[in-house]
Amino acid sequence: MHLKDFFPSSLVISLFISILSHAFPKYVCGIDFRYATCNSSAECGRLGKIHYPFWVNGSQPWYCGYPSFGLNCHKDEATMWILSEFFHVIDMDSSTQTLKIARIHEPSTGSIACPYFNRSMDQIASFSYTSDVEIISVLHDCPLIKGLSSYKYPCAVVNNKQSHSYFVANTSLASRYRSRCGYSVLLPVLASAAEGLAKGSLDVGLALSKGFEVKWTANETQCEGCMESGGRCGYDWNLNTPSCFCRDRPYPESCSRPQVPAIPPTALDSPRSRMYPSSSNDFYPSFFLCCLFYYAIETSAAIHLIHVFSTQSSIQLFGCT
Template sequence: MHLNFPPPLLFSVFIFFLSHHFPKSMSTDDVQFSNCNPSFQCRGLGKIEYPFWLDGHQPRHCGSPGFSLHCRNGEATIGIMHRKYRVIDINYNAQVLKIGTINNGSKGACPHPNATIDPSLMSYTSKVENATFLFDCWQYEDHPRSYGFTCEMDDLQRPSYFVVNTSLANELGSKCAERVVIPVLGTVAQALLNHSLDVDGL
């Protein structure tokens, strides 16, 4: 659905897609927007176009509120609902923004709080599904419809689960202290659940 415009490494590499009806670019003939095409590029993103604007390299009027990008050490980030995400790709023709979470903690740290977006700006594409991460569990139980792993809490490796099925998440969740719901690509979720992908392969 589109809205109109008005594990070691596990949590750092989960990618999800956001879709948005990008408005048409501002006219390049307009003098006000003549400085909106900077030569500066942030890694592989190419030219930053409307509704996005590159903070520190383009004036605010070059983009739309809520769509400012920051480039530091060659990595572009965007702030969504008070959280920073890594910008992996922008497809202007398909109107898809591909982002991933940023791992600010230790390599095997447990996940961040729930990831949410502002529905007035963007929506998830149909390729995304909600997954539940259960962590700080009392013990590990092998279950065919879950992916078990460990993550670090308070310097201890704690049993944890990745689950897509809500009823199973509730069942296993009774044995865990914390749960996080986060959007992930359906293909990644299924690859983890059928064990054709593990956290070392991400």
């Protein structure tokens, strides 16, 4: 009787592995789940490939990037949820760490509500305005002001009050009329758009649709060190700090030891690799290696050598005829 007749069936093996997988949900074949899931970039419309510190909602888990750097992608459009409001992401420049964003609903037909709150990017530690941004004032709940008739801001007041709103790019002009209005809001625009507003060559809807620029701040140096050590960059939302996801577990900055690259699936599917024993039904008992503990790196049929990697150490096993 052949030894393989004593080996458990493939069904029993599958059941055994399944039980172990459920017993250790944080690991997939010995790999930490965060390391496994944050393994690649994602596409996001015209922005192209998205890399850390950004992450794409629906394509990547939230821990693959910074909390406020999540992108929502639909066809060619990309949006971000910032300060309780959605913004269009017009452009992204990783070399200068700059985003160009714009409010999703810009006033052009008077069909949107007037902004009631001052939302400054300076309120978020990871973002700051670039030098190409100027702040304009929007005065709301005002009477009809003849001096500002050419600066009307066509937005709809929620309570349908018969009042007027104005945008003012000139700081001194805004200060002069602010006391005559109920409240004012500050909005960022590009410097070129502010100039066009002041000259009257650009309407406010178009000026705001051009967006404005913000510079993002992330610990890129830590990420580089993490990647050099074989890890993958991510974020620990519990500790509110960047993290380095490694095969065994996360580390603060880099992996504790060099990480062995994953073996491409095709390496084991090639014709040369299909040698006896080639399936669970053909394996001798001593040849069975549970994927939860070892990784097959290479095999040599000539000398009956299997080189495997353990999560603890790299060892060699010799088969016998």
